[in-house]
Amino acid sequence: MKLPGQDAMARQADEKLVARQVKLPRRVVEKPLRQVAKRLLIALAVLVATAFIVWADRSGYHDNSDTSVDLLDAFYYATVTLSTTGYGDITPVSDGARIVNILVITPLRVLFLIILVGTTLEVLTERTREEWRLNRWRSNLRDHTVVVGFGTKGRSAVQTVCATGLKADQVVVVDPSGKVIESATAHGYAGVVGDATRSDVLLRAEVQKARQIIIATQRDDTAVLVALTARQLNRTAKIVAAVREEENAPLLRQSGADAVITSASAAGRLLGLSVLSPSAGMVMEDLIQQGSGLDLVERPVIKAEVGLKVRETEDLVVSVVRGHRVLGYDDQAIGTLQLTDRLITIVRASPGTQSVPDTRRLPQG
Incomplete structure (x- = not known):
């Protein structure tokens, strides 16, 4: 039987524990x-x-x-x-x-x-x-981005989304390593120390209020568990995950991921393409690297483009997003462009292209 006041004491202990596990970015001070x-x-x-x-x-x-x-x-x-x-x-x-x-x-x-x-x-x-x-x-955090794993993939993903206009204070990094979280807070991101497969850890990152979740863990089985837990806590957030093995991609999609990037296969295909055609490999690497050369962006159709065919637009259109379908530029089902369509285009990277309203960079492998 619990004595009066035990519940309140337990809640206070939990809050103190959370305060030690959630780290906010701070200015550099003397030792x-x-x-x-x-x-x-x-x-x-x-x-x-x-x-x-x-x-x-x-x-x-x-x-x-x-x-x-x-x-x-x-x-x-x-x-x-x-x-x-x-x-x-x-x-x-x-x-x-x-x-x-x-x-x-x-x-x-x-x-x-x-x-x-x-x-x-x-x-x-x-x-x-x-x-x-x-x-x-916690009270001000809304529609933020949760990044699970702050290794090479996680850091690159954060840099990419921040290059399109996302502020650093709208990013929360989750990682089991305290040193990794210290590195994240040094870059201006909030951090949560803990295992992201546990729901209480994701709740500390306010994942239930997040707009998008990036899963960049080192192990595929961990990514699957994180996707399951995150989807259970947030039914509407966009979840993008990376896996090493291509055979695990369907399982991750079934776990709730909206998009899955196979990092090992993507790197292998880029290597093979570079062997067959160094110039083509160079162009693909340029598209992957954001902020320089050519960039792959997604933008809405403007009013002046409604009723035009894909080839009649000024930009180099690769695909058209209509509803939940992604149609190739030469797909006959496109017909003419509609106001509700979104265009995936290749543009010359510049500060102006990064500030286009409602422009979202596609996840890269």
Whole structure:
């Protein structure tokens, strides 16, 4: 039987655990040891400055032990004064010394305490700030892109979608390696440490509110499990996955993936094409590499193109997307272009082509 309050305590423990596993991008700061060393040096400088101020006006101070104040007494007085200990054995007796205490030594005491206590306060408030950032991030996250796996394929996929206008704060990377997530946050992406085959890990990435999911894991069986879990949590998101073996592609489609890229086969076909025709292989590699040379893009049909045939458009059209069908440029079923069609075209890469409204780059192998 659970005691009253146990559920609330359990929820708080879960929230703290999630806060440690979800990492948001942050600006680069100095190393903790360097920060502490710098603050200690500043505090020491304040202590030395206070001691010399007292020693310079030593005639205005009285020592109960021997009435005179030397340099050691000045350092002793500065130490007990800045630390607010205040034994009272050395006191300012002249008006000038008391004015200096009010206008100079008291502000130095406050500065000294801020420097020493500030480090402790920063540590205590860091967790609160992080939880506040996490809650704010969750509430504002909508229609984002979840990337499972941040290896070579995952990084290339993120760079491609970001080149078409997706902001870095709309990307969430999921990976079991903490070092990989640190690399992702260094690039400005939010990261979740954990196994993406588990639903609780994907929920931390807010996959249920995602617009598209990219699965770029190292193993095909892991990709299948991730696709199953992601599709169960989000019925409408577009899921694109990469597999190594072509025989696993149908299984991944059955698991809920909308598009499957066979990385090993695609690389092999590119190698073979480069052997048969180096120039053709060079063109294909240029199409795969986004942002330079030629790019393959998808765009809507504009009003001026409605009623035209494919060859009558200004762009080099490769295929026409009509409904759920992808028709080749020479398919007789196309007839004339309709307003609801989308065109897959080859364009010259430039900043202007990347900012075309509603343009989506096709996933590449």
